[in-house]
Each structure stands twice: as C-alpha cells, then as structure tokens.
Amino acid sequence: MAGVPRRVTIREVAVDSGLSIATVSRALTGSRPVGPEIAQRAQESAARLGYRTDSIGRSLRTQRTNTLGLVIPDIANPFFPSLVQAVERAARDQNLSVLIADAANDPGVEQAALRSLIDHRVDAVLISPSHLTASRAAITESMAAVPLVQIDRVIDNSLPYVRANQSRPVQQLVSHLRARGRRHFAFIAQPDTIATSFERESAFRELMTDVPLRVVSAETSAGSGRGAVRELMSRWPEIDAVICANDLLGVGALRELRTLGRAEVAVSGYDDTLIAEALGLTSVRQPVDELAVAAISAVLTPDMAATRRELECAVIFRESTG
Amino acid sequence: MAGVPRRVTIREVAVDSGLSIATVSRALTGSRPVGPEIAQRAQESAARLGYRTDSIGRSLRTQRTNTLGLVIPDIANPFFPSLVQAVERAARDQNLSVLIADAANDPGVEQAALRSLIDHRVDAVLISPSHLTASRAAITESMAAVPLVQIDRVIDNSLPYVRANQSRPVQQLVSHLRARGRRHFAFIAQPDTIATSFERESAFRELMTDVPLRVVSAETSAGSGRGAVRELMSRWPEIDAVICANDLLGVGALRELRTLGRAEVAVSGYDDTLIAEALGLTSVRQPVDELAVAAISAVLTPDMAATRRELECAVIFRESTG
DNA sequence: TTGGGATTGGCAAACGTTTTCCAATGGGTA
DNA sequence: TACCCATTGGAAAACGTTTGCCAATCCCAA
Structure with missing residues (x-):
C-alpha cells in the first residue's frame, strides 16, 4: 500500500511562504495578530502544501490534548x-x-x-x-x-x-398508576451497588411505607426479569403494577407476565432505550x-x-x- | 480542587537515581540491556517518585501514539x-x-x-x-x-x-425454515446503502428465484418494522416466515404480527443483540x-x-x- | 602483555509545535 | 525634529521522550 507519506511540517510552510515558523504559527492559530498580507501568505502556503498541525507537537508544547x-x-x-x-x-x-x-x-x-x-x-x-x-x-x-x-x-x-434525579420519576410513576386505580406495587431491583439503581429502589421503598413492600432483586438481564416476575407473582398474586429498575428487566417482566396470562399488570422500565419504544414499555428518559x-x-x-x-x-x- | 500537580519527568528520575536520562529510559522501556544493579536503581527511583512515562513526549519522539x-x-x-x-x-x-x-x-x-x-x-x-x-x-x-x-x-x-459472510446465515435460515414446513417467505430490508444489509437482502433474493419474491424496505426502527409487516401481510396473506435485516425490525415484526393475530408466522432478526435474546427472537450472531x-x-x-x-x-x- | 570485541553508560540531537523575548518599523504627539 | 509607544516579525527556548553515536570498561584469546 501507499505507505504513509511524511507529513508536512510547519517548517516547510515557513520556508515555502518565506516567513518564520513563529509567524506561520501565529497566522494559523491567531494566537497573536499578524499583518493581513502576511496572514494570507501563510494560509495559502499551508493550504497548498496540505499542512495540518501536528497535535502531538502542539500537545507537548501546550500541555493540553483537547x-x-x-x-x-x-x-x-x-x-x-x-x-x-x-x-x-x-x-x-x-x-x-x-x-x-x-x-x-x-x-x-x-x-x-x-x-x-x-x-x-x-x-x-x-x-x-x-x-x-x-x-x-x-x-x-x-x-x-x-x-x-x-x-x-x-x-x-x-x-x-x-x-439526574432518580427518585422523582419513580414518584411520578407510582402516583400516575395510583390515579389510574393501581394499588399493589412491586419493584424489580438491580444490584444495589449500581448507584442509580440504588436510588430508584430507595425512592420506591419510601413510597411504600404505609403499604406492603414488594421488592425482589435481579441481575441486569431480561432473563433475570422473567424470573423475578415469577417470584413476585407467586408470592403476591394481587400485584397489579411492576416497576423495573431498567428497560431490560422491564422487557423480561412484560414477557413473563404475558406467559403467565397476567398481561393486565402494568409494567414500567427505566432509561427509555430503543427496546422500550419498540415494545411500548413505559420508561424514564434521562x-x-x-x-x-x-x-x-x-x-x-x-x-x-x-x-x-x-x-x-x-x-x-x-x-x-x- | 487540588489543581493538578506537576508530573514527574524522566529527568527527575535520572537525578534521583544518579543515572543519565538515557539509561533510565532504557532501564524502563527495555529498549536496550542495562546492568542489573543499574536497572534496579532506575526502577526504584521511578517507583518512589511515581514516575509515569509521558505519552506525548514519547509519541513525539517515536511518531507512534499506540x-x-x-x-x-x-x-x-x-x-x-x-x-x-x-x-x-x-x-x-x-x-x-x-x-x-x-x-x-x-x-x-x-x-x-x-x-x-x-x-x-x-x-x-x-x-x-x-x-x-x-x-x-x-x-x-x-x-x-x-x-x-x-x-x-x-x-x-x-x-x-x-x-463476516452475510449470505450464508440467510441461506441457513431459509433452509431451516423450509425443513420445518415454511413455504412463503418475506424479507424486511433496510436501506440498501448499508453494506451488510444489502448483502443480506441479495442473499434472500437469490434464494427466491423460483418462488414469489416478497421484499419490503424499512428504516432501521421497530416502528418501521411494524409498518412493513402490515404492508406484507395485506399484500401476501399467505406469508408464513419473515426474515428481517436486523433485530430491531424483527422486534417490530414480532409485535405487529401478534397484534394482527398472526403470531404463528416465523420471524428472524439479525445481529443477535440483547433484544433478540430478551424476546426469544431467532437471530444471527456475528x-x-x-x-x-x-x-x-x-x-x-x-x-x-x-x-x-x-x-x-x-x-x-x-x-x-x- | 596486548589487541579486539562485546557490553553498557552518557551526551546530545532530534521529534513539531507554541510562546517568550527582542528588535525593527511606523505613527502619533510634543 | 525628537521621543515614545504600539505593532508585528523573527530567533530561540522550551515541552519530555527515545535513540544514534561515542567512549569507557571488561573479558577473552592470542
């Protein structure tokens, strides 16, 4: 193949334009004003030679990498x-x-x-x-x-x-569902070592202080969501709304509920990924x-x-x- | 905040260890052998001072960035x-x-x-x-x-x-489905400016030379997949297998077929993303x-x-x- | 003993840029 | 006319590293 051609350096631009390296640098970066005719000469040379500032050289000098x-x-x-x-x-x-x-x-x-x-x-x-x-x-x-x-x-x-505030959306979800007649909530949690998940779960727990608390833990996968739903529904068949700590769990929940013939149970996910949109899953957009x-x-x-x-x-x- | 502390340079390691810069460099990179006692002195100094090679300086010299x-x-x-x-x-x-x-x-x-x-x-x-x-x-x-x-x-x-060969999986899908009794195939394509999609579609077309060709185009989204399925099923109600150019289309197809009461139609996606696994969608893993x-x-x-x-x-x- | 080769340490030159000085020029004011 | 200041071009010094060369040392063989 071509073998990469040597790059054009600012020195060559300087020689070509008959200017000093410093002036070319200033003309191209605008770090200090240069005369209009000079500026044009520098820019023309640079363009003609196809000069592109070497970011390594620049970084070494400026101590920034952008x-x-x-x-x-x-x-x-x-x-x-x-x-x-x-x-x-x-x-x-x-x-x-x-x-x-x-x-x-x-x-x-x-x-x-x-x-x-x-x-x-x-x-x-x-x-x-x-x-x-x-x-x-x-x-x-x-x-x-x-x-x-x-x-x-x-x-x-x-x-x-x-x-992003993680608790308010959970509050909104719960109150929205309550307003529509849902009464028996459950939460499918991720490992609580995930900061955001932990906050979502905490918000749910706080909302449930006066009513039975139904929380199960799961891993971050749809399969795990299905298992969680099975556990939930067998322990608390009265459940009519399941809030999931993310969309993948939501998908699993949706699917398992359908399998169980309990498709009427409300489900929500979290993160509003493509999956949620694809399946009509209520979710939370960050x-x-x-x-x-x-x-x-x-x-x-x-x-x-x-x-x-x-x-x-x-x-x-x-x-x-x- | 702290304000980033100045970094330790190789020069300081050299001074600290009483060696030359060149020797330290060689001791640390192994670019040339150094005496065992010297090597240890260099490494100890570097460790004690917390020296980390500056990749910018190195890149400038070696002309590689790794x-x-x-x-x-x-x-x-x-x-x-x-x-x-x-x-x-x-x-x-x-x-x-x-x-x-x-x-x-x-x-x-x-x-x-x-x-x-x-x-x-x-x-x-x-x-x-x-x-x-x-x-x-x-x-x-x-x-x-x-x-x-x-x-x-x-x-x-x-x-x-x-x-990755994109046509063979399509051939395998079709022959697998044929062996299981499917006869009326359709394909939901993505824009043919996508190289892999184009190949998948071409493979399908070649397999259909002796039978009716049923192909519709869609954008890369589940919504578009649903629309495509509606179009397919209204034009060719006999369809019993839908092959989709990717998983997202597959999800849309799955969902719309269920809505239409045609859940018995076989569906496959492509790419084997999380979604496919979550929904039990047959797919192709690259x-x-x-x-x-x-x-x-x-x-x-x-x-x-x-x-x-x-x-x-x-x-x-x-x-x-x- | 001496000569030669292998080993290994150090000096200094790059790598390509920006920027600090310095100097030269020109214009404005007294 | 003389002086000062503002403007702008250039020489050169960094930035931190690797590496080509040279020199010193050591070991071995003749």
Whole structure:
C-alpha cells in the first residue's frame, strides 16, 4: 500500500511562504495578530502544501490534548451508548475528542482504564462509576492527576457530579398508576451497588411505607426479569403494577407476565432505550444531552470543585401502563 | 480542587537515581540491556517518585501514539456497542487504546471524524462505513494518511477488510425454515446503502428465484418494522416466515404480527443483540471478537494491502421460529 | 602483555509545535 | 525634529521522550 507519506511540517510552510515558523504559527492559530498580507501568505502556503498541525507537537508544547476521557461501566447496557453519543456531541461543540473506556462492570478494569486515560494525558475525565463502593479508590486516585466529574451515576456527593434525579420519576410513576386505580406495587431491583439503581429502589421503598413492600432483586438481564416476575407473582398474586429498575428487566417482566396470562399488570422500565419504544414499555428518559453538556462545562471550569448539578428526567408513558 | 500537580519527568528520575536520562529510559522501556544493579536503581527511583512515562513526549519522539481509531456508523444501533467492546478488548491485549468516533449515520460527520482521528495521529483506523457509496471519498482520502481497514461493513473489495459472510446465515435460515414446513417467505430490508444489509437482502433474493419474491424496505426502527409487516401481510396473506435485516425490525415484526393475530408466522432478526435474546427472537450472531482481533492484526501488519478476511456467523435459533 | 570485541553508560540531537523575548518599523504627539 | 509607544516579525527556548553515536570498561584469546 501507499505507505504513509511524511507529513508536512510547519517548517516547510515557513520556508515555502518565506516567513518564520513563529509567524506561520501565529497566522494559523491567531494566537497573536499578524499583518493581513502576511496572514494570507501563510494560509495559502499551508493550504497548498496540505499542512495540518501536528497535535502531538502542539500537545507537548501546550500541555493540553483537547481530549476528554469517558469511563462507562458497561457499553453493552443500552443506556450508555446514548450517553456516549451525547458526550461526543457536546465534546465536538468544544472541539474536543473523546477517548472512551469501558469498565466492563469490573472495578479492576475500571481502575486500569482510568490509569490508561491519564497516561494518555486526557485533559479531563467523565466517569459513570461501575460500583457504589469499589470504584471509590480509583476515582480519588485519579482526581490527583486530572479534573474529574461523575456523570449520571454518583457514588460520592463530596466530589463533583452531574446527575439526574432518580427518585422523582419513580414518584411520578407510582402516583400516575395510583390515579389510574393501581394499588399493589412491586419493584424489580438491580444490584444495589449500581448507584442509580440504588436510588430508584430507595425512592420506591419510601413510597411504600404505609403499604406492603414488594421488592425482589435481579441481575441486569431480561432473563433475570422473567424470573423475578415469577417470584413476585407467586408470592403476591394481587400485584397489579411492576416497576423495573431498567428497560431490560422491564422487557423480561412484560414477557413473563404475558406467559403467565397476567398481561393486565402494568409494567414500567427505566432509561427509555430503543427496546422500550419498540415494545411500548413505559420508561424514564434521562436528559443525556443536558447531562453531557453540563458535565463537560463543569469539568472544564477552573472552580470545578464547586460543581454539583442535578437535572430532571421525564417519564414516557406507553401502552405497558395502560 | 487540588489543581493538578506537576508530573514527574524522566529527568527527575535520572537525578534521583544518579543515572543519565538515557539509561533510565532504557532501564524502563527495555529498549536496550542495562546492568542489573543499574536497572534496579532506575526502577526504584521511578517507583518512589511515581514516575509515569509521558505519552506525548514519547509519541513525539517515536511518531507512534499506540492509539487506534474506530469509526462506527451509529452507536445507537445496538450491534455496534458489541463491536466496540470487542475492539476494545482486542486492542487492550496489544496495549493499544481506542479512540471511538460515531458517524451518526452521516457521511459528512464520518468524514469529519476520520479527519479528526488522523489529526490525533492514531496509528491506524478501523471503519465500518456508514454508506455504501458516499463513504468512499473520505475513506480513500484517509488511506493516504494512515493504515485503514474496513471492519464488518465493506464497501470496497479492493481495499483491506475484515468481514463476516452475510449470505450464508440467510441461506441457513431459509433452509431451516423450509425443513420445518415454511413455504412463503418475506424479507424486511433496510436501506440498501448499508453494506451488510444489502448483502443480506441479495442473499434472500437469490434464494427466491423460483418462488414469489416478497421484499419490503424499512428504516432501521421497530416502528418501521411494524409498518412493513402490515404492508406484507395485506399484500401476501399467505406469508408464513419473515426474515428481517436486523433485530430491531424483527422486534417490530414480532409485535405487529401478534397484534394482527398472526403470531404463528416465523420471524428472524439479525445481529443477535440483547433484544433478540430478551424476546426469544431467532437471530444471527456475528463473530465480533474474531472480527476485532483479525482487523487489528490486519491493520498492524506491514503488508496490510493484502488483507482480506471473511469469517462466519452463527444462526441462533429461538422461539420466534418455532 | 596486548589487541579486539562485546557490553553498557552518557551526551546530545532530534521529534513539531507554541510562546517568550527582542528588535525593527511606523505613527502619533510634543 | 525628537521621543515614545504600539505593532508585528523573527530567533530561540522550551515541552519530555527515545535513540544514534561515542567512549569507557571488561573479558577473552592470542
């Protein structure tokens, strides 16, 4: 194949244009005014030679990479691609690139990922921690080396974060369903080491202080959702509404209820992924774009230490809740 | 917050250990043998001071970044997160990082993404092109600057690629269904500007040369899949098997068939995403891990020009096909 | 004893850029 | 006319690393 051709350097542009390297740099970056005729000469040469600033050279000098690190707990969880997309969009608006690292739900991998990002000299890190407690060490370690903000999942309130309120949507769901006559609620939870899930479950528990509490735990998969529903319905056949900690569990619940001939039971999911829309599953949409924008601006401001933002979700009602 | 502390440089390690910079470098990278006692001194100093090699300095000198660019057409398409994951795993094994760029199904964005990756001096690029024809220009442009290989979707056979055979699974599906008594097949296609979809559709068409051909086009969404099913069933009520170009369409088809009271019709999807498993939808699993490994090794070998690999998929049969 | 080769430490030169100085020019004011 | 200041071009010094060269040392063989 071609074999990659040597890149054009700023020195060659300088020679070609008869200007000094410094002047060419200034003409191209606008870091200081240059005479109009000079500027044009520099730009023309650069264009003709096909010069593109070498980001490595620039980074070495400026000590900035214009790159953001984003650590997500599990890209296979369909919520996170949408977060990735949002962060990429928001980053592009600031002329930043995004280095994505997947923790594969493993705090060990997460720690390695953080170190790798720091080694790559990212300017800042956004992280959605994989584990409520086990992620802490790596995060505090990282904060010594790079500005960092928790996004979506937050495991430490004393550190910067940008989050969405997870309890209000649960309240809205329950009151909406009560208004429509549902009385016997159940909740299918994920492991409570997932920060957001923990908050969703807590919100549900608080709403149930005066009535029987029906909660079962599940793993993050549709199969697990089905098993959870079987358990719920056999223990409490009176159940008429099931709130799930995410969409995948919701899908499993929906399917198993149909199998059991209890399709009249209301079901809701969480995260409003494609699946929810595809199946008419009521779900909760997180404001990913706003989260991304807020997180990036947070992590770039100097007084970032003060940054704590909480945004609101929107409940999307669909057929699964009648 | 802390304000990021200045990083420890190799010079400080040299001073601390009483060795020269060159020797420290060699002791740490192993680029040339050093005496055992010297090596230990260097390593101890580095460890004590918390030295981490600055990748920018290294990259400037070596002209390598140990970073791979991965351009995907649409991260919201649930197949691609699994590809991303596979590429990340394979890259980690080679001590490479992955810079992910999402083309948002837009060749314009895709071109910008490629340029951005090249500006970031990635060592190589893997790309799953967003458009059968419109992606061409940006790709050939990029190949002049960086080794590149098409992964999964291939739009130009004359350029390096690592792909999965898309027609064989369709053949297997059809013959499996025929063996089980299905006779009247239909296909729900995606836009034929998607390379893999185009191949799936072509395979189906070839199988139908002796029998009526029933194909409708749809967009990549469950809603569109439902509409497609309505159209199919009203035109050809005899249909007893629907093959869909991806899982999302399959979900839509499944749902609409149930609505129409035609749940006995067999349905298959493609890509074997979480959704397929959740709903018991027969689907086709692509060998993402093998694709990733092959693509990376391809793009790193010098005689990459010769690289053309084709791997095989596996059909995963589930309830939706009886 | 001496010569030669292998081993290994260090100096200094890159890699490509931005930016700090300095100098030169020109214009405006006294 | 003389002086000062603002403007803008250029030389050179970083940024942190790897590596080509040279030199020193050591060991072995003749």
